[in-house]
Amino acid sequence: MKSRQERLIALAMVAPSLVLLAIFVYGFIGQTIYVSMSDWGRGAALALDPDISFIGLDNFKDLFTGFLDVRFRQDMVNMVALSILFVGGCLVVGLVLATLLDQGVRGEGFFRTVFLFPMSLSFIVTGTIWRWMLQPRGGINVLPTLVGLPRIEFAWLTSREQIGRWNWQDVPTLLGLLLAVVFFVLAARWWLAGARRRAAAGGVLAAAALVWAFTAATKIEVLPFPEYHGFNLALIGIVLAGVWQMSGYTMALFLAGLRGIPDEVREAARVDGASWWQLYRHVELPLLKPIIWSAVIILGHIALKAFDLIFVMAGPDNAATSVPAISMYLTAFRGNQFAKGAAIAVVLLTLVSVLIVPYLVSTLRSREEN
Amino acid sequence: MSARKVRWTRVWIYVVLVLAAVLYLLPLYMTVATSLKAPADIRLDTAWEFPRALHWDSYRTAWQQFSPQLRNSFVLAITATVLSTVMGSMNGYVFSKWRFRGSEIIFPLVLFGMFIPYQSILIPLFQFLRSTGLYGGLPGLILVHVVYGLPITTLIFRNFYAQIPDDLLESATLDGAGFFGIYGRIVLPLSVPGFVVTVIWQFTQIWNEFLWAVTLTRPAAQPITVALANLAGGQAVQWNLPMAGSILAAIPTVLIYIFLGRYFIRGLLAGSLKG
Numbered sequence: 001m002k003s004r005q006e007r008l009i010a011l012a013m014v015a016p017s018l019v020l021l022a023i024f025v026y027g028f029i030g031q032t033i034y035v036s037m038s039d040w041g042r043g044a045a046l047a048l049d050p051d052i053s054f055i056g057l058d059n060f061k062d063l064f065t066g067f068l069d070v071r072f073r074q075d076m077v078n079m080v081a082l083s084i085l086f087v088g089g090c091l092v093v094g095l096v097l098a099t100l101l102d103q104g105v106r107g108e109g110f111f112r113t114v115f116l117f118p119m120s121l122s123f124i125v126t127g128t129i130w131r132w133m134l135q136p137r138g139g140i141n142v143l144p145t146l147v148g149l150p151r152i153e154f155a156w157l158t159s160r161e162q163i164g165r166w167n168w169q170d171v172p173t174l175l176g177l178l179l180a181v182v183f184f185v186l187a188a189r190w191w192l193a194g195a196r197r198r199a200a201a202g203g204v205l206a207a208a209a210l211v212w213a214f215t216a217a218t219k220i221e222v223l224p225f226p227e228y229h230g231f232n233l234a235l236i237g238i239v240l241a242g243v244w245q246m247s248g249y250t251m252a253l254f255l256a257g258l259r260g261i262p263d264e265v266r267e268a269a270r271v272d273g274a275s276w277w278q279l280y281r282h283v284e285l286p287l288l289k290p291i292i293w294s295a296v297i298i299l300g301h302i303a304l305k306a307f308d309l310i311f312v313m314a315g316p317d318n319a320a321t322s323v324p325a326i327s328m329y330l331t332a333f334r335g336n337q338f339a340k341g342a343a344i345a346v347v348l349l350t351l352v353s354v355l356i357v358p359y360l361v362s363t364l365r366s367r368e369e370n
Numbered sequence: 371m372s373a374r375k376v377r378w379t380r381v382w383i384y385v386v387l388v389l390a391a392v393l394y395l396l397p398l399y400m401t402v403a404t405s406l407k408a409p410a411d412i413r414l415d416t417a418w419e420f421p422r423a424l425h426w427d428s429y430r431t432a433w434q435q436f437s438p439q440l441r442n443s444f445v446l447a448i449t450a451t452v453l454s455t456v457m458g459s460m461n462g463y464v465f466s467k468w469r470f471r472g473s474e475i476i477f478p479l480v481l482f483g484m485f486i487p488y489q490s491i492l493i494p495l496f497q498f499l500r501s502t503g504l505y506g507g508l509p510g511l512i513l514v515h516v517v518y519g520l521p522i523t524t525l526i527f528r529n530f531y532a533q534i535p536d537d538l539l540e541s542a543t544l545d546g547a548g549f550f551g552i553y554g555r556i557v558l559p560l561s562v563p564g565f566v567v568t569v570i571w572q573f574t575q576i577w578n579e580f581l582w583a584v585t586l587t588r589p590a591a592q593p594i595t596v597a598l599a600n601l602a603g604g605q606a607v608q609w610n611l612p613m614a615g616s617i618l619a620a621i622p623t624v625l626i627y628i629f630l631g632r633y634f635i636r637g638l639l640a641g642s643l644k645g
Contacts, residue, residue: 002468002543009549010468013460017520018476024517025483028491028498035493097390100383113631114391120627120634122578124595125616128602129397132404132609138414139400146418244397252635253642298642305487308580312599328489333585338493349490356485360478363643368474 059343083303094250116248127312130241165230176213450515458523484521506588530564571637
């Protein structure tokens, strides 16, 4: 039996790690939140014992509605666009490669190695290489000329083009619409599952959100003047490099998932006369669903945190490809505006937590049940 | 399905796979080709041509220019890997075999530390290092990598040790072995693959890390990632040098991947809580 004394020894052995993490993770996050609600910056920025006063949520208000912080808002738009394209790209490429490799091809080990090797590089190396690949007058753009085609005319990272422009003043309306869509989807799913009462409640909420979006929401003055944001085409180059580096990861995840499907399941489907596509679509893909979700979460949080790759590919000062992770660095460590930098960091932490915390809890719980 | 159709399907599978492999290797080819060119031969329109005469000088220059930072990276990565792995092994042992009251709640709190955007702790961390005099040097950076490496190393070892049957431990307890006795006699000898996975993962992560490297070091202690970023980000770049530098910076982790890829992938899957 484990004695009381032995148990105390065990506790003492983890204590240093736990204390360190308590301070360095939770203590420091608390401190960052405090700083984000202060006016620390400017003159007293580098004093060891600076004179700071508490100003509540003003920094956050400035970020989302202050007219000086227009760059932060475009950063947020860039971050969302980058995340969607990067995650989507990795999922599609990884799924295609894993599916092909799962067909019992010769040389599978070789292909796997090739698709996965970029994972062992740093984002800095990847970024340096792709910065060279994406030179407007060289690299990828001249590749078609090798087979006699005209060369590509796209400025990649130096592109200043923006498409799908919309007004930041419309944010409340857009949020209302988003909410309405979410409630509507939930209501539809409940309806299909037979939960009539819940479905009705979801429908009412969706309608309420819709009405709010076009009435009260339009009256909220976010900014005193229109401010346009859109999708910066320069981000495409970043996405390309990111997918090159990380799609091997999704491939490995999906391949492990496909290999985990018992042969009996496939055999049973074949006996029932299922074609390859039917087997894939109705048996294999549904079984991969949990893995696809965890890939979305993991890649999504990597995309939200993207820093190194953009820093080295486009430079931290390139506003067209900037994201909050980069402007936090610039604001706090170049501009010495610690309070505002902390506020950006808190926004980033909130977004990552929304993604990670439910994942962490559900993954650990399902493991306990097994 | 006719045999003929099956054969054509297989041909297409190989065509797509080979094409994809070529696309994945293009950047590698470009890097090697550019790094072996003389600076005067590097022109945008002939960027894809392999150099007629191999010009190795870029590697010599890159080596001379980068050797202090490569040394920093080795010192940093090796020290921080060893420390965080040893601590992770002990933590994993306790969290899997010596659960205490509240350990099921503390464990997810520990894991959360590996997912946070490090920007959210960077300002207090910077202040802390400055006030303790650790800012700017390698010891400070090592400390940071050890602490924030603990969640993943703890996770890998906890999952690894969970596979060791409790009966084995019980019988050792009956023989009079205590906390350290069980660890030394039973757990540690079975841990070799766990150590390999963790060491490889930590070394790769620390070698490749950039955010702390760029915010928490003075030039003398800069790791290779910062030096490479500075070189590539400079104005009027001569591309042979960044390409040769990239290869030097990539060699340690790529070698690990090539020879110990199996373990690398296990670390990868563990990082997404799937290992």
